[in-house]
Amino acid sequence: MKLSFRWYGESDPIPLSYIRQIPGMRSVVSAVYDVKPGEVWPEESLAAIRRQAEKNGLVFDVVESVPVPEEIKLGTENAAALTEVYCENIRRCAKYGVKCITYNFMPVFDWTRTQLDKAAPDGSTSLVLDKTQLAELDPLQEDIHLPGWDASYTQDEVRDLLAAYGRLGQAGLWRNLEAFLRRVIPVAQDCGVQMAIHPDDPPYPIFGLPRIVTDEAALDRLLQIVDSPANSLCLCTGSLGCADFNDVPALVRKYGKMGRIAFLHLRQVALLPDGSFVESGHQSACGRMDMYEIVRALTDVGFDGYVRPDHGRMIWDETGKPGYGLFDRALGAAYISGLFEACEKAAREA
Numbered sequence: 078m079k080l081s082f083r084w085y086g087e088s089d090p091i092p093l094s095y096i097r098q099i100p101g102m103r104s105v106v107s108a109v110y111d112v113k114p115g116e117v118w119p120e121e122s123l124a125a126i127r128r129q130a131e132k133n134g135l136v137f138d139v140v141e142s143v144p145v146p147e148e149i150k151l152g153t154e155n156a157a158a159l160t161e162v163y164c165e166n167i168r169r170c171a172k173y174g175v176k177c178i179t180y181n182f183m184p185v186f187d188w189t190r191t192q193l194d195k196a197a198p199d200g201s202t203s204l205v206l207d208k209t210q211l212a213e214l215d216p217l218q219e220d221i222h223l224p225g226w227d228a229s230y231t232q233d234e235v236r237d238l239l240a241a242y243g244r245l246g247q248a249g250l251w252r253n254l255e256a257f258l259r260r261v262i263p264v265a266q267d268c269g270v271q272m273a274i275h276p277d278d279p280p281y282p283i284f285g286l287p288r289i290v291t292d293e294a295a296l297d298r299l300l301q302i303v304d305s306p307a308n309s310l311c312l313c314t315g316s317l318g319c320a321d322f323n324d325v326p327a328l329v330r331k332y333g334k335m336g337r338i339a340f341l342h343l344r345q346v347a348l349l350p351d352g353s354f355v356e357s358g359h360q361s362a363c364g365r366m367d368m369y370e371i372v373r374a375l376t377d378v379g380f381d382g383y384v385r386p387d388h389g390r391m392i393w394d395e396t397g398k399p400g401y402g403l404f405d406r407a408l409g410a411a412y413i414s415g416l417f418e419a420c421e422k423a424a425r426e427a
């Protein structure tokens with residue numbers, strides 16, 4: 078496996094010089110952040126990320142994300158032209174050494190949480206989705222901005238988008254995802270890039286918006302649309318695992334065996350009886366996911382893709398981007414490396 082860490086570029090309070098000090102760290106996961114979805118990424122920006130990574134002894138070979146414009150997801154008349162721009166971004170990323178591109182097909186909102194600093198008894202804070210708080214949020218009535226979301230939408234735009242997706246429905250969204258993959262995957266394949274779709278987070282409809290990348294049946298369907306390793310998964314344990322219908326170790330084993338996991342986000346969640354969830358420490362004991370089983374499944378199939386610790390808690394009074402502090406993600410990285418070392422050695426000795 079190739080251990081990686083997400084870096085939000087120059088504006089990230091965590092410098093690459095710190096990231097390189099995490100034992101075993103190899104790759105930088107980043108993106109060009111100052112270009113709107115649907116526009117071409119300047120080559121100088123990609124070259125600059127690569128240069129900065131190299132200067133710090135790291136490799137820039139994973140992009141997270143190239144966002145898919147709403148018009149592609151909605152299948153408007155501009156969708157085909159915007160898909161060509163998307164293809165050009167894949168080619169450009171490849172030119173600067175990128176091997177894996179993460180993206181998602183979630184309408185309007187990316188990951189959704191209702192509170193970012195829920196205190197645990199040990200004094201750490203973390204991101205939560207509380208079903209009671211969620212029921213009180215209504216993007217049709219108020220101007221809500223949550224951190225996983227694109228802040229550039231006005232409330233009117235959000236209202237129009239919600240209505241358009243309501244008309245489109247799940248079947249329409251699948252149709253548009255299919256058209257996107259049929260055009261984009263051959264381009265990625267030609268330039269040696271694996272496209273890694275991130276599952277919907279949480280993996281069920283939210284605010285009446287369709288969400289389709291949610292469970293095993295959906296992942297099967299998606300991978301069959303274009304049956305190529307260039308059409309792979311960014312298997313996010315936390316996103317799939319915050320719904321009790323997903324058995325994450327079993328999914329990792331299945332898709333790992335098929336060679337269709339390009340990237341893994343390793344994150345723990347504790348599920349509450351009403352379906353709410355709390356992002357907790359990475360260790361198996363902290364939530365519903367057996368991390369040892371997950372890593373064992375990966376080492377059993379000789380997994381050679383990218384892994385990163387995902388959202389961390391805020392500990393030791395760190396402040397910063399919710400979910401993306403240094404300390405707890407670095408602890409997560411060390412824990413992940415330890416599991417891999419143990420599982421790989423056990424496999425060799427068996």
Ligand code: DNO
Nearest residue numbers: 141142179180181187188275
């Ligand atoms: C959250 C991330 C997601 C992910 C995108 C990929 O922290 O896992 O925002 O980057 O969904 O497109």
